[in-house]
Each structure stands twice: as C-alpha cells, then as structure tokens.
Amino acid sequence: MSRTEPILGASLDELRRTRTSVKWQAYGHEAIPVWVAEMDARPCPPVVEAVTSALGRGDTGYAWTAAYVRAATDFAKRRWDWSPDPGAAMSVPDVMSGIEALLVHNVPREAGVVLSPPCYDSFYGFVAATDRRLVKAPLGADLRLDLDALDRAFVEAGPGGAYVLCNPQNPTGTVHTADELRALARLADERRILVLSDEIHAPLVQPGTTYTPYLSLPEAARGVALMSGSKAFNLAGIKAALAFAGPDAKERLAALPEVLTHGANHLGVIAATAAYDHGGPWLDQLLGELADRRRLLGELLAQRLPDVRPVPSQATFLAWLDCRGLGVDDPAATFRRGV
Numbered sequence: 001m002s003r004t005e006p007i008l009g010a011s012l013d014e015l016r017r018t019r020t021s022v023k024w025q026a027y028g029h030e031a032i033p034v035w036v037a038e039m040d041a042r043p044c045p046p047v048v049e050a051v052t053s054a055l056g057r058g059d060t061g062y063a064w065t066a067a068y069v070r071a072a073t074d075f076a077k078r079r080w081d082w083s084p085d086p087g088a089a090m091s092v093p094d095v096m097s098g099i100e101a102l103l104v105h106n107v108p109r110e111a112g113v114v115l116s117p118p119c120y121d122s123f124y125g126f127v128a129a130t131d132r133r134l135v136k137a138p139l140g141a142d143l144r145l146d147l148d149a150l151d152r153a154f155v156e157a158g159p160g161g162a163y164v165l166c167n168p169q170n171p172t173g174t175v176h177t178a179d180e181l182r183a184l185a186r187l188a189d190e191r192r193i194l195v196l197s198d199e200i201h202a203p204l205v206q207p208g209t210t211y212t213p214y215l216s217l218p219e220a221a222r223g224v225a226l227m228s229g230s231k232a233f234n235l236a237g238i239k240a241a242l243a244f245a246g247p248d249a250k251e252r253l254a255a256l257p258e259v260l261t262h263g264a265n266h267l268g269v270i271a272a273t274a275a276y277d278h279g280g281p282w283l284d285q286l287l288g289e290l291a292d293r294r295r296l297l298g299e300l301l302a303q304r305l306p307d308v309r310p311v312p313s314q315a316t317f318l319a320w321l322d323c324r325g326l327g328v329d330d331p332a333a334t335f336r337r338g339v
C-alpha cells in the first residue's frame with residue numbers, strides 16, 4: 001500500500017469477497033455489518049511485513065513478550081508522554097480475559113464489580129463469568145463519569161470490590177479528563193475499590209483531545225491498566241494484550257497464575273510490536289480518515305435521515321446514532337428491514 005492510498009477505501013464488494021471474520025459472515029450479504037468493533041481497514045504495512053516474515057521463517061513457536069512490552073512502553077511515551085514501568089507488565093491473551101482473571105484473583109466473592117453503562121456490552125458477560133455481583137454506576141446525562149453515582153456504587157460493591165473503567169469510554173467515545181480520573185482514583189482509594197482501566201481504544205483518541213492514561217496519574221498508583229493494539233491497528237483476531245500495574249498494585253498482577261501468560265498469541269505479539277514501533281504514520285493517517293468519515297456521516301444523516309443524530313465522540317472508530325427521533329422501538333430491526 002502506498003502511503004497515500006486510503007486505509008478505509010475498500011469497496012463493499014471487496015470486503016464481501018475478502019473478509020472471513022465473524023463481522024462479515026454472521027449476516028451474509030443481507031446487511032452491511034456494523035455490529036462489531038472491527039475496522040474495514042487496509043492493514044498497517046509494517047505489521048503485514050513482520051507477520052508474513054515470521055510465518056515465512058517458520059517462526060511460529062510460543063510468544064516471548066519482552067520486545068512487546070518495550071514497544072508498548074515506547075509507544076506510550078511517544079504518544080502520551082507516559083512511561084509505564086516495564087517491570088510491572090504482564091502479557092495476557094486479550095484485554096477481556098485479562099480483566100476477567102484480575103477480577104477472579106483479586107475480588108472476594110462477596111464484593112461487587114462496578115460498571116458505568118453505557119459500556120462495552122461484553123463487560124457484562126465477563127463480569128457474569130467471574131460470578132461476582134454486578135453494580136451499575138451509569139454515566140451522567142452528559143455521558144461523563146458521575147462521581148455521586150460512582151460513590152454509591154462503590155459503597156454497594158463493598159471494600160475489596162472493583163471498577164472496570166473504560167478509558168476512553170466505548171460506546172460514546174467520551175475521553176475522561178485528568179481531573180475526572182483523579183477524582184475517581186481518590187474515591188476508589190477511599191472506598192477500597194480496585195480500578196481496572198481498559199485502555200484498548202486509547203490510540204484512537206482524536207487529535208486535539210487530550211488523552212490521560214489512568215496510571216500516568218500519581219493518584220492512580222493502586223490501579224491496573226490494560227493495553228492492546230487490537231482496536232487501533234485492527235488486530236482483534238490475533239490477540240495479545242498487556243496489563244500494567246500501578247506502583248502500588250504489583251501484587252494485583254502477582255495474584256494471577258503465571259500460566260495465563262502462555263495465552264498471548266505469538267503472531268499477535270509480533271504484530272502489535274511492529275504496530276507500536278512502526279505503525280505511527282499509518283495510525284495518524286487513519287485518524288485523519290476517521291475524522292473525514294465522521295464529518296461525512298454527519299452530513300449524510302442531516303440530508304437523508306435528519307431524525308437520526310450522531311452522538312458527538314472524541315475517540316474510537318465507532319459511530320453511535322441517537323435514533324430516538326425515529327420513534328421506533330427496535331432501531332436495529334428497523335434498519336435490517338430497511339427504513
């Protein structure tokens with residue numbers, strides 16, 4: 001791919017012919033699938049080269065993750081001026097299994113796990129898988145963290161409970177500010193709640209918006225953050241994620257069984273390492289194209305479906321549509337039938 005060829009330029013025909021992932025298979029050709037968080041992106045060239053070369057060499061053994069940790073920390077320093085401690089990192093198969101294991105091994109059975117709806121729907125499934133009590137602290141009407149709701153939920157979860165923070169938030173694309181995160185961290189400490197910060201969408205924060213990695217704040221020393229190249233570089237199918245403990249949370253990772261580190265996919269590790277080290281220009285081009293797409297979506301909705309409003313977002317590649325103006329009970333079913 002030349003640098004000027006669009007990353008998001010594939011036609012519907014091409015995507016239908018070339019994609020075998022669940023997104024493109026589950027509904028056949030009946031629908032244009034937009035139901036799962038995969039991008040229809042042309043791949044990041046350094047990733048293709050690294051993975052193809054590994055396959056060609058027969059370099060397909062178990063993963064060794066030191067280079068991945070180094071690449072992730074370098075990327076965090078370059079992008080966010082944050083230097084995670086490489087000595088406090090642990091590889092996990094993917095973000096959600098990392099969160100599940102952290103909950104199982106750190107949260108007592110009687111304590112609760114707090115989520116802030118609207119949040120990534122699989123958060124619910126993974127909390128259910130841990131057999132821990134779910135407690136909700138919805139975002140406020142402004143789609144931002146609601147400190148009062150969080151306080152009530154932390155009390156209900158009880159000391160030793162956990163909060164799964166989505167930083168930035170998916171859905172909504174809300175980018176939490178440093179002040180909001182500081183207030184959250186202080187509250188979590190006061191109520192003895194472990195904060196697990198899912199930062200999978202962080203590289204997809206739009207230029208012009210300041211992103212704060214949770215652990216970059218001194219107040220968040222007792223938290224754990226999870227990173228992955230899976231959303232920003234579209235590597236969801238070759239899983240490999242990293243968990244980083246804050247300076248006062250190393251025992252949270254130590255509580256996890258060492259065998260969990262065996263699950264990171266070797267090709268996923270190679271892909272993410274190449275993406276973090278060499279994918280910056282591709283990512284910047286992608287962010288520009290996403291901004292264009294967001295503008296185009298707004299224009300097309302205003303022209304053709306003025307009752308549907310895009311929810312303003314500062315992050316992710318996802319678009320959320322407020323369909324209340326259509327007055328239909330089940331917008332998904334309506335769209336499937338054809339408006």
Ligand SMILES: Cc1ncc(COP(=O)(O)O)c(C=O)c1O
Nearest residue numbers: 037094095096120170198200230
């Ligand atoms: C906020 C969030 N966390 C986690 C995931 C899934 O990540 P993984 O495949 O690494 O478990 C997604 C996927 O869409 C997501 O949006």
